[in-house]
Amino acid sequence: MVAYIIRRIVVGVLMLLAMSGVVIALFFASPIDPAQFACGRNCPPDRIDETRQALGYPDPDLPPLEKTAATFETWGGFLKGVAVGRQYPVDEKLREAAPELVTDCPAPCLGYSQNNQMTVNAEIVENAPVSISIAMVAIVIWMVFGILFGVLAAVTKGSLVDRGVVGATLVLYAFPTFFVGALLLNYVAIKFGLFPVPGYVSIADGGVGQWLVQLILPGFTLAVVYMAGYVRMTRAFVLESMSEDYIRTARSKGLKSPKVLFKHGLRAALTPLVTMAGLDFAGVLGGAIITESVFNYDGLGKLAVAANRNYDLPTIIGLVLLLGALVIVANIIVDILYAFIDPRVRVA
Amino acid sequence: MTDLSKTPEVTPAKDGAFLSVRDLKVHFTTSDGIVKATDGLSFDLERGKTLGIVGESGSGKSVSSSAIMGLHRGTNAKLSGEILLDGVDLLKVSNEEMRKRRGRDVAMIFQDPLSAMHPYYTVGNQIMEAYQVHNDVTKREARKRAIEMLERVGIPQPDRRVDDYPHQFSGGMRQRAMIAMGLINNPSLLIADEPTTALDVTVQAQILDLLQDLQRDFDAAIIIITHDLGVVAEMADDVLVMYAGRAVEYGPGKEILTHPEMPYTWGLLSSVPDLTASTEAKLIPIRGNPPSLLNTPPGCPFEPRCDHVAKVGGDLCKTVLPELTPARSGGNHTKRCHLENPDEVYEAEILPEIAPDLVED
16 A cells, blocks of 8 residues: 555656646747746846846747757756755846845745746745635535435435436536626625625634635535536435445345435445545635636635736746646545545455 | 236135235336236245245246335335235335334345445444344444354354455355344344355355254244255245246145146256256256236236147137146145146156156156
């Protein structure tokens, strides 16, 4: 098991390595000069050159072969930063010219965002808690309601309740996130005042209670999309496991129906659901762009959108790698969880 | 629509029968029509005795035994008739009452012990569960009892194996554990639904021996469902041959195996390989397939596959369902066939084919 996990981690690191290379290569293959974006509008050409040197970008005017080599150098610089940390500006002469402007970026340094005037690590540290909070509340909401309604639909299979539950979640699913979010924001929060107008409050600032209350609306908005899927999957998995032979055994022992359903039926259905939930959680962390925008929460999704708009390469690479790492880690965790859930995997 | 209450061939319950099934019908309503999985089944069973129910897949064996267990409750199956267990009609008791009897009075073991056990719980957990639901005992007591039962069914090192998962058991051990689970509450009736089908031949014999052993100890009535006539020969006091949801031949096991009077039973006997018989003995399969239980034709359901229709004459076999009548050999042996002289046909045509060495010159 330990050897297996180590192997998975090594493969994961190699994948991240490749990902960073691909993002950097694609970025500089495009005709747009990221240094100009980093420098800002109305930036004189010599300032652009200086910015480029400060960030360690290749010169777009180089002939293709040299440019490729320079791109490799940029990638190497990035990897070195991740491994041992680096200082910005990258160029030594620029650091000597203005030592008071040098920014230290300790390992694992994901880069420096000229646009936001801070290291990518600092950006992530600032924005990640918001995304993690929303994702956590969302996954709890969709798992609890998804499984609850899924089981309800399964045990009432074919009845009006079943059709109602499946239909209702499907309708919710069909609404775009920005619509559900805006609806909740305008009516539930602003017009009826059932919830405070959302704005992120950290646990340190407002305690767990306020943190949670502020997150319910965005969490629900995000959960709605996933809920429909989980209701249908739970329904299908429970129906499948309830038709297994061991359910007949459980019934013929004289067990009460709830015990047959929850101890024997649902237990088997949970395994695939846990797998899905782990991967979806990783996806939701960086993918809650619309929800974060609607409720104006400064999370990773919003950071990614802004970075894309501004051609902010360091931030984009940092986020791509972070989310890639999350998916890889989620996969490994799910595999380990599997061994705890299914005794047959444990031995193998 | 069939009138379920019409009971043309009900015989009164034998005195002293512990289990008495009278005219049991299990019909399923499907979008294509009514499937008569079991259509008027009657039999009796005493304590300490074994009834073998034989038939092809789809002949209604398992459906009938599930009816005794009350496992059709909550489905769209329509049941009628009587299932008297110790004088109580199991079809009339409430769902909760039936649940309490399940596992306590009537227990069942299934064909494939791997899929019949939950893969995520230990064997001990599943056996304890069966005990705890009917007995107000602590976990420790239930565990002790589970270990006792595992030891009784011949699992080595039961105090350690009790914490194993089903996949860590071999096939034979899993079936032993299932038997331990079934017998933990000393049920008076044990239904074994093809208990040896999924097992190695050597293990099959062990399991059958174990069942007979336990039957003596617990004085339980056993219904053994099988399509293996070898199992029947070893285990059964009485044999019920089922075809298309009905009994086609019913009587003492020895009688049925030596003097069968129904062509379907002949077919079953002809398809059993016999290692001790001469190599000239032929293995003759029954041609065709079992009929659909949907919209069954009026005549004998075996008629399309029967080689002896011509001997009956007319189209009696096609149009009239034969009644369950006493066999020519007498006794409690009954059969459902239009043939005038089935015993002579068997002696003359069937026996030489399947067991040439038994035929006297």
